[in-house]
Amino acid sequence: MGYSLEGRTGTWEVxxxxxVHAQVISQSKLFSGASATYGGAPNAHVSFVxxxxxxxxxxxxxxxVAQAVRTGLGLKAQINLFSRFDRKNYFYADLPNGYQxxxxxxxxxxxxxxEIELQDGTIxxxxxxxxxxxxxxxxxxxxxxxxKSVIDLNRAGVALMExxxxxxxxxxxxxxxxxxxxxxxVRYLGTCDGNxxxxxxxxxxxxxxxxAGEEFRTRCEIKNVNSVRFVMHAVETEALRQIEVYExxxxxxxxxxxxxxxxxxxxxxxxxxDAHDYRYFPEPDLLPLILEQEFVDALAAKxxxxxxxxxxxxxxxxxxxxxxAGVLVADQTTADFYETVAKGRDGRxxxxxxxxxxxxxxxxxxxxxxxxxxxxxxxxQLLDLITDKTINGRIxxxxxxxxxxxxxxxAAIVEAKGLRQVTDTGAIDDAVxxxxxxxxDKVAEYKSGKDKLFGFFxxxxxxxxxxxxxxALVNEAVKKQLG
Amino acid sequence: xxxxELTIAGAAKALAAGSVSAVELVTAYNGAVAxxxxxxxxxxxxxxxxxxxxxxxxxxRIAAGDATPLTGIPLAIKDLFCxxxxxxxxxxxxxxxxxPQYESTVSGKLKAAGAVMLGKANLDEFAMGxxxxxxxxxxxxxxxxxxxxxARLVPGGxxxxxxxxxxxxMALGATGTDTGGSIRQPAAFTGLAxxxxxxxxxxxxxxxxxxxxxxxxGPMARNVEDCALLLNAMAGFDTKDSTSxxxxxxxxxxxxxxxxxxxxxxIPAEYRMDGTNPEIVALWEKGIEWLKDAGAExxxxxxxxxxxxxxxxxxxxxxxxxxxxxRYDGVRFGARxxxxxxxxxxxxxxxAGFGAEVKRRIxxxxxxxxxxxxxxxxxxxxxxxxxxxxxxTDVFAKVDAIxxxxxxxxxxxxxxKMDDPVTMYLNDVFTxxxxxxxxxxxxxxxxxxxEGLPLGLxxxxxxxxxxxxxxxSAAIEKAAGFTPLPELRAK
Numbered sequence: 001m002g003y004s005l006e007g008r009t010g011t012w013e014v015x016x017x018x019x020v021h022a023q024v025i026s027q028s029k030l031f032s033g034a035s036a037t038y039g040g041a042p043n044a045h046v047s048f049v050x051x052x053x054x055x056x057x058x059x060x061x062x063x064x065v066a067q068a069v070r071t072g073l074g075l076k077a078q079i080n081l082f083s084r085f086d087r088k089n090y091f092y093a094d095l096p097n098g099y100q101x102x103x104x105x106x107x108x109x110x111x112x113x114x115e116i117e118l119q120d121g122t123i124x125x126x127x128x129x130x131x132x133x134x135x136x137x138x139x140x141x142x143x144x145x146x147x148k149s150v151i152d153l154n155r156a157g158v159a160l161m162e163x164x165x166x167x168x169x170x171x172x173x174x175x176x177x178x179x180x181x182x183x184x185x186v187r188y189l190g191t192c193d194g195n196x197x198x199x200x201x202x203x204x205x206x207x208x209x210x211x212a213g214e215e216f217r218t219r220c221e222i223k224n225v226n227s228v229r230f231v232m233h234a235v236e237t238e239a240l241r242q243i244e245v246y247e248x249x250x251x252x253x254x255x256x257x258x259x260x261x262x263x264x265x266x267x268x269x270x271x272x273x274d275a276h277d278y279r280y281f282p283e284p285d286l287l288p289l290i291l292e293q294e295f296v297d298a299l300a301a302k303x304x305x306x307x308x309x310x311x312x313x314x315x316x317x318x319x320x321x322x323x324x325a326g327v328l329v330a331d332q333t334t335a336d337f338y339e340t341v342a343k344g345r346d347g348r349x350x351x352x353x354x355x356x357x358x359x360x361x362x363x364x365x366x367x368x369x370x371x372x373x374x375x376x377x378x379x380x381q382l383l384d385l386i387t388d389k390t391i392n393g394r395i396x397x398x399x400x401x402x403x404x405x406x407x408x409x410x411a412a413i414v415e416a417k418g419l420r421q422v423t424d425t426g427a428i429d430d431a432v433x434x435x436x437x438x439x440x441d442k443v444a445e446y447k448s449g450k451d452k453l454f455g456f457f458x459x460x461x462x463x464x465x466x467x468x469x470x471x472a473l474v475n476e477a478v479k480k481q482l483g
Numbered sequence: 484x485x486x487x488e489l490t491i492a493g494a495a496k497a498l499a500a501g502s503v504s505a506v507e508l509v510t511a512y513n514g515a516v517a518x519x520x521x522x523x524x525x526x527x528x529x530x531x532x533x534x535x536x537x538x539x540x541x542x543x544r545i546a547a548g549d550a551t552p553l554t555g556i557p558l559a560i561k562d563l564f565c566x567x568x569x570x571x572x573x574x575x576x577x578x579x580x581x582x583p584q585y586e587s588t589v590s591g592k593l594k595a596a597g598a599v600m601l602g603k604a605n606l607d608e609f610a611m612g613x614x615x616x617x618x619x620x621x622x623x624x625x626x627x628x629x630x631x632x633x634a635r636l637v638p639g640g641x642x643x644x645x646x647x648x649x650x651x652x653m654a655l656g657a658t659g660t661d662t663g664g665s666i667r668q669p670a671a672f673t674g675l676a677x678x679x680x681x682x683x684x685x686x687x688x689x690x691x692x693x694x695x696x697x698x699x700x701g702p703m704a705r706n707v708e709d710c711a712l713l714l715n716a717m718a719g720f721d722t723k724d725s726t727s728x729x730x731x732x733x734x735x736x737x738x739x740x741x742x743x744x745x746x747x748x749x750i751p752a753e754y755r756m757d758g759t760n761p762e763i764v765a766l767w768e769k770g771i772e773w774l775k776d777a778g779a780e781x782x783x784x785x786x787x788x789x790x791x792x793x794x795x796x797x798x799x800x801x802x803x804x805x806x807x808x809x810r811y812d813g814v815r816f817g818a819r820x821x822x823x824x825x826x827x828x829x830x831x832x833x834x835a836g837f838g839a840e841v842k843r844r845i846x847x848x849x850x851x852x853x854x855x856x857x858x859x860x861x862x863x864x865x866x867x868x869x870x871x872x873x874x875x876t877d878v879f880a881k882v883d884a885i886x887x888x889x890x891x892x893x894x895x896x897x898x899x900k901m902d903d904p905v906t907m908y909l910n911d912v913f914t915x916x917x918x919x920x921x922x923x924x925x926x927x928x929x930x931x932x933x934e935g936l937p938l939g940l941x942x943x944x945x946x947x948x949x950x951x952x953x954x955x956s957a958a959i960e961k962a963a964g965f966t967p968l969p970e971l972r973a974k
Contacts (some may be wrong), residue, residue: 048584048585051815052810052815053583053585053815053816054565054571054573054581054583054692054810054816055564055565055583055587055687055688055689055690055691055692056688056689057687057688057723057724057725059722059724059725060725087806089805089806089809089852091809091812091826091829092825093812093814093825096810096814096815097809097810098806098808098809098810098812099806099809149825151814277853277854279805279806279849279852279853279857280852280857281802281803281806281852281857284695284696284803285692285695285725285726286725286726287725287726
């Protein structure tokens with residue numbers, strides 16, 4: 001059963017669509033040669049084009065176009081060989097031209113599909129309506145001077161992709177899963193860094209509610225929400241607000257709202273009546289954007305393997321469960337790390353170690369795969385020592401902890417500490433004999449039917465052998481001597 | 484012979500032969516500017532010292548054998564072209580303090596060819612006007628007078644300062660820009676030749692935009708050959724303007740002497756409008772005879788959507804202008820009038836900085852793009868614009884060029900036609916269709932009105948076929964033998 005909210009008048013369904021603004025990774029801006037890199041002194045990355053000086057003209061950056069196409073391909077979407085730029089007109093101090101160059105009627109990317117996975121393992125498809133290219137605005141700062149606002153145009157003109165979903169999202173969880181999935185895809189593609197904290201990815205959230213079987217009701221748009229958690233919370237908060245409005249006999253008005261994370265609420269920014277009239281019209285300074293099919297094909301041919309495909313391949317190739325594969329493909333670095341270690345080894349063993357002890361160690365030490373004290377090579381060596389029975393699984397965990405602490409290679413640790421597994425049956429038999437002799441009372445209890453004590457004997461034998469006994473052989477010896 | 488009698492081609496020969504130096508030529512023209520500009524107001528900014536410096540450099544270049552046909556030629560640059568280090572106003576108060584740190588591609592190309600800039604020519608504010616009366620720096624006076632009258636006449640617009648400067652011998656040639664007739668109509672009003680090339684032939688980079696899909700730079704000069712020499716240097720693909728055409732620039736000067744033998748010249752029925760001045764119609768008939776005599780075949784043609792040209796133009800151009808002029812907000816450059824908050828600052832700055840005609844067009848443009856009106860106005864206008872383009876494409880399958888009058892009247896008096904903007908807009912009736920279609924069109928002086936004022940004929944050609952336009956215009960020029968000179972001029 002899907003997500004729903006209980007109100008006084010019955011059960012409500014939540015309807016949500018997201019508009020994700022993703023800053024394109026590129027050397028220079030969408031229509032000028034100025035640097036598009038993040039940071040820099042205020043107004044250091046500004047050309048006369050970005051600042052809207054008289055007589056300046058935009059020239060499209062081919063790399064930004066390629067990035068949009070790559071993203072479209074990653075979203076399994078229609079690539080429009082004909083697209084066009086339009087001007088979206090409004091006055092603001094950090095919008096130098098008094099218009100934003102965007103794509104209104106003819107976006108570069110059309111409909112597509114994104115697959116999301118929910119906590120319970122359900123797979124759901126969310127439709128993509130479109131993706132279009134547009135320029136970002138600059139930044140106004142109102143806290144630098146008592147009476148004046150200051151403007152930083154470094155971001156003005158940087159390329160953005162606006163990815164619009166269909167209203168297919170039905171719960172905060174789905175909204176979060178969708179946003180994470182979009183972020184994962186653009187990161188895999190290298191088309192956006194997905195850093196929501198730096199603002200290079202942000203979402204406008206459209207929310208409405210309805211009773212089962214109804215048409216869509218009026219929606220509200222919550223602007224510029226900048227984390228997955230906030231998006232999920234904004235969906236729920238806004239849905240509850242709308243339910244309250246309806247159940248108190250009111251009507252939800254179409255409007256733009258702001259989400260306040262500190263108060264956990266949304267509030268009205270402007271109503272439909274105050275909405276800007278953007279006076280869109282085709283940008284006369286640019287020709288329509290015409291792509292050759294060969295250009296798209298060439299980009300498609302070089303597209304990296306995407307998370308969904310990689311996940312399925314991991315299951316097939318390495319025989320690991322679907323869930324585990326999902327964890328490993330969460331980001332490209334982890335997936336690559338897994339494949340490096342899994343090469344020529346037991347994929348399931350590698351998967352267990354990476355998603356278990358290895359991730360736990362990264363968390364504990366506050367490191368990531370690049371800065372981890374345990375390299376892929378070292379982890380691989382450790383797993384080889386287990387596989388060839390040089391050490392047993394119990395000892396391997398101790399060795400791993402030592403690796404995390406010292407950065408030493410596992411073989412060296414095993415040698416230095418004498419941790420090789422004992423497979424000499426004579427030595428094992430002696431250890432068993434000793435334990436049974438020291439625990440004659442427990443042996444008697446065992447023989448009178450207390451089977452659970454078997455484990456106790458094995459534990460004692462392993463303890464006596466400093467954990468180095470081969471577990472299978474120890475089991476066998478205990479069983480034999482107990483008769 | 485006075486140095487002012489030389490054309491660009493003639494001056495180039497004299498410079499090459501060493502019979503005159505660039506410094507002498509430019510000194511003479513600096514003098515003419517100093518003498519006549521206080522009366523005619525053809526220049527907003529004059530740059531005599533810079534001109535002299537450039538003249539010295541030109542002499543050195545000529546001596547080194549590295550000259551182009553424009554090296555040392557003194558020009559007026561319309562104050563819509565951004566010029567590095569030289570104030571550029573677009574004739575608007577809102578740009579009064581604006582000194583660009585960059586050079587427009589077209590003025591830069593002329594500079595690179597060794598041409599000398601005498602100053603920045605006056606124009607209608609942001610090139611919006613047909614009389615040069617909307618300039619924020621005062622109107623320009625036409626150096627021509629009606630016979631027996633000292634009434635001040637307009638030079639046309641928007642390139643009125645360029646026209647007056649060349650006509651009064653305050654420059655050998657000038658750059659203009661043409662959005663709906665802004666080169667051709669003032670050329671006709673002042674007895675000059677002027678061509679609006681094909682849209683995309685010259686780069687718009689660094690030219691202050693009025694209506695981006697229509698704006699095109701072009702030359703104005705005393706004859707067709709001089710225009711060809713100037714356009715040779717001005718034209719060419721520019722990676723900084725996405726709408727400029729990546730095409731080879733032919734030698735336009737070579738096309739001037741081609742003749743018209745065997746060419747088919749179309750005469751569009753729709754340009755015989757009711758109420759057109761009979762003098763204009765008579766001149767047009769004369770032009771037809773001249774071309775026939777020169778060996779051209781005359782073909783009656785129809786451009787059925789001509790009557791919608793003005794209406795379409797006065798929707799499309801203000802729409803684009805309303806957006807192009809949004810950047811003049813007092814935030815980053817130009818004039819600013821402080822206010823209590825951002826919106827107040829915008830309102831005060833733009834109220835003080837823009838003149839009445841500019842405000843009118845911003846309002847028209849904003850209106851036609853507004854929600855609920857866009858389809859009825861802007862979208863409909865774009866559709867009709869396509870039909871007008873198709874009129875031309877269809878006709879150019881049958882003819883090589885089209886001959887029409889340039890303007891419905893000769894130059895009018897300053898203050899006339901100023902009460903009703905629509906009367907003023909009617910000036911553009913013959914020039915606007917070619918602008919909407921993006922095809923090249925030239926005005927060439929062809930005769931005098933009964934009052935002794937110059938009248939022009941317009942030659943329209945196929946896209947990127949300026950060569951035929953030059954050839955046909957030269958044939959008319961030759962047949963017309965237009966020699967009268969304006970009363971006010973350097974002698």
